[in-house]
Amino acid sequence: MSTAAATKPVAVPRPSASLVVLNPRNEILFVQRNPEARSFGGVHVFPGGNFDKAHDDSLADTAIRETFEEAGLLFASRSGSAAAFPDNATLDEARKAIHANQTPWKEFLGKYQLKADTAALLPFTQWITPKFATRRFQTQFFITFLDPSADFSSGHKEERLPTPDGGLEVLSARFLHPDDALSMFAAREITLMPPQFYIIRTLADVIASGRPLRDQVERLARGAFGKQVINPARFVPPEGLEKGVTVLTYEGDETRGGPKGRLHRAVVKMDKAGVTTELRLLRNFDIFTDLDAPSTSSKL
Known part of the structure; x- marks a missing residue:
């Protein structure tokens, strides 16, 4: 067999998106992937997944939809004449239906007169899986903030407390401070991948500087850091x-x-x-x- 014939073709990266959610305590939302998952089994990651043209108009849509599917947090605002958000039972049912491709994401938003809060997402680096990997992704990471409300359901949008998706893709959903996540990784209590580690380390360093995290995150996101394409x-x-x-x-x-x-x-x-x-x-x-x-x- 010739060398050319034996050379394995390089996989084309799939467009995907991931959302870094920061709460008022400077903690990050993590989900633990199901160990049986085809990609990143058992690893702690930020909510995210592949762009799906049947659901999404943009990668920001992907990030918001996947965060809703995997963690139950819905970054959306009421639009039109909608009087209130759907109740939790309705949202749970919709979450499962969207994940199972039984209900299109845009159909769900339209039915309840909701608008995905894509403007609240800031770019926070883009990563391309190395060529030597079997399955490759080109992932746009975004970062956003939870409003400091007690129940995450006041004002014009609802951000529900995170819950796992019943083991379909993730086993747990929880907030961790960057320092705690790094300590748990060092103790081998959780597993991280290089892109997530890079972002967590960056946020930990900013917090350690004593400067207001939100101001510094927005500065990074709107500058060259947020626009990085890391291959x-x-x-x-x-x-x-x-x-x-x-x-x-x-x-x-x-x-x-x-x-x-x-x-x-x-x-x-x-x-x-x-x-x-x-x-x-x-x-x-x-x-x-x-x-x-x-x-x-x-x-x-």
């Missing part, structure tokens, strides 16, 4: 790597066109089963002031 590439340093360790470089790293000495990479350690056990983010520049404009040459 990780494997890198083997001249001295080699120990077994089970992978180095993933990101755009702007000195090996990816950045200035000499600039590090924008992750050191990933996995066990024999391929589960990530350790992640270290090496990023030695200021993401507010030193991040170059996003590259337009990130290839799939």
Whole structure:
């Protein structure tokens, strides 16, 4: 067999979206994927999924719909003459029907005169699964905030307390402070993937700075950070790597066109089963002031 015939074709990334939800206590909404899931089984992630043209007009729609399906939080506002939100029982029934493709997302919104709050979502990096992966995604991460209301159901929109989806895709839905999530990962109580770790680490660093989180998140989202398209590439340093360790470089790293000495990479350690056990983010520049404009040459 020729080398060309034996070469496995590179999978085309599927467009997808994920939503980072921050509550007033600076905690992030996580869902734990079902271990039997085809992708990211057992891993703690932000709610999200694949773009579906039968449901979605945009990736922001995808993020909101998937967050409703997986965690029960509905980022939508009343529109038209709607007097009130559907009650919880109605929302639970709709959630299951949308997930099962029995009710189109847009039909659900129209029936109850709701409008998805896409304007409340801010871009917070985009990630492309590396070429060596069997299943690949091009995921737009968004970030948004829960209003500081006691029951999450006042005002003009409803944001229900998160609940898992009965094991269809996720086993749990809960808020964790970034520091707690990183500590739990270090103790191997939860598993994280590099994109989620990158975002959690970023938020933890901003919180540690003592500056108001919401102001700084909005600044990042509206600047070069939020527009980043990160296409990780494997890198083997001249001295080699120990077994089970992978180095993933990101755009702007000195090996990816950045200035000499600039590090924008992750050191990933996995066990024999391929589960990530350790992640270290090496990023030695200021993401507010030193991040170059996003590259337009990130290839799939």
